Amino acid sequence: MEAPSAFVDRLRPAGGKRSSKRDLIVNVFLRQEGHLSADDLVDVLRREGHKSSRATVYRTLQWMADAGIARKVDFGDGRTRFEHSYRHPRHFHLICKGCNRSSEFLSSDVEALIEEIADVRGFAIGQSVVQIYGRCDECRTGRRRAAGEVPVERLFARDALRIAIQTERSGLDFYSRAARITKDARGRRVFRKLAAEEQEHLGKLEARYAELLAEDPELESRPTFLFFKGAASGLFAAGAEELDKGADDRQALRIGIRCERGSHRFFKRYGERFEDSEGKRIFLEFADEEREHLELLIREYRSLAARQSRARSKAKARAHRADT
Amino acid sequence: MEAPSAFVDRLRPAGGKRSSKRDLIVNVFLRQEGHLSADDLVDVLRREGHKSSRATVYRTLQWMADAGIARKVDFGDGRTRFEHSYRHPRHFHLICKGCNRSSEFLSSDVEALIEEIADVRGFAIGQSVVQIYGRCDECRTGRRRAAGEVPVERLFARDALRIAIQTERSGLDFYSRAARITKDARGRRVFRKLAAEEQEHLGKLEARYAELLAEDPELESRPTFLFFKGAASGLFAAGAEELDKGADDRQALRIGIRCERGSHRFFKRYGERFEDSEGKRIFLEFADEEREHLELLIREYRSLAARQSRARSKAKARAHRADT
């Protein structure tokens, strides 16, 4: 788990001079949750007994944004706010016009659509902003929610693990079914092997999930942060359904390839964005595993296709000999 | 087709006083395309030989935003811009950091996801902002695109009609297939009737599309404005595929219900947002037609289920009598 100071050092641009004032401002900033305006940060500094001129705070904030330590956010109220990126992945915002608070979410599906749209328009994406303005649950119902803040990093890890577990479960189910219906002995062996791997990995993920909840009991009840329909509605689950409708060996492999490809993409994308090193490792390992599965399935598909084509030409040759 | 003056009158708040200055500013503003800052508008007014103080322009812009004649847009460059809503539906933005121009798009899919996310979080949506920052095609490749501006309203109408036509086509295909495979005579008649209706409607839509293209030949080549995967990847097309995998009469009805529901939602949402009254009418009529289909299918499904259940209990009774 990377420390804040290491995080800053990693991003600090080379050649610059250190200064105790800047270090101080950066450290105070990194300790804050949520979105701060320059003035908010000056106030926090004052409250902690440090005096800094506004200009320096503005300059430091700009420096942090350039370095990637902070991100600008603009909620359209005339002042620029900043959030730090230490253990805090890029995300989208729900902004309540009642209480002026904002809550964060991520949606793999929205991101995928945005990428697709940009692609069709020949647009190279830098960064995208999704802001949903409205009234939050609390403001509408008057009910108070659990007040304790859970760092976004944990919510991210929680949801990512939930999705991974769901994916493994339905992957396991998919490969078991596929093994059952596959006629080709070699293909069957491949599916069995993949099922076994999913089973083993599932155990690991569940252990990690239990550990995460043990660290913070509040975590389980927090609302969803990471939305991913591809997993929720079930990439593999949809695949399994297709199998049930009667697929032959080749189709089964093809469906498996599609599922693994989607799953690999998802875990790669979010693994890369993960700040917590434990979760990041798990995710990238998962992505790698899925890629291996994917490659195995593709090899197997090619092999099966080749064998079938050989079988066909042999049959044709036989038929031809019979003709003449 | 509503005139600009009628549009303003419809939205003008009651009780206010008219003034020739305000009317002038509003009229000039409505003639502009794209996103104007207050200063841009002052410049346009100056260029047309009218002088107005900045304060008045700011006040008028604010008045228009309150009245719903204008919408604020903020691209994070420190100044607020405005776009008018006359024949201009709400939309999302692609913003090029190279040339500072923005292009607009709509995505039913993104909207649906946003609604779903807000719903899960108990958040009442007011308005949502989706901005994709990056570099546009022209800036990256250096190639120049056709320069003539096509009003968004037309692109919207074009894409909506394309989607409607696609939907009708695959709906027609779906119902023809369903009629072919349905064993129950009554159910078959329902599917035939729906197929005939889709056929007729398709003709109307194609005529309207041809008319639209005739009005503006540049229209056809412009990039997609309205993205809707539900239609593109084919709500009904997916349904038809399911039919082919062997569906019984009830399943066929159920698939039809799902398709009509998705289609109805889509056309209702965009029909309501459509400003051009001709297109709006087509869309809402379409939505109504889809709702009628939906209701017909639901009735038919219930009727079939009831008949099947009666048949089953009769069979059981017969079996029971044979037993004793």
Place this chain on the structure above:
DNA sequence: CTAGGTGCAAATAATTTGCAGAGGC
């Protein structure tokens, strides 16, 4: 010693406001 970094005050930039006068109902 010298390129950055800091503080203060003044400058900008976008937008809003106070107030006196003009004009629609």
Place this chain on the structure above:
DNA sequence: GCCTCTGCAAATTATTTGCACCTAG
């Protein structure tokens, strides 16, 4: 005549800059 709208100038707000001074490398 009253109440709203307009114009001008001054005020406000968020942010940036000039410049003298300071400090780490």
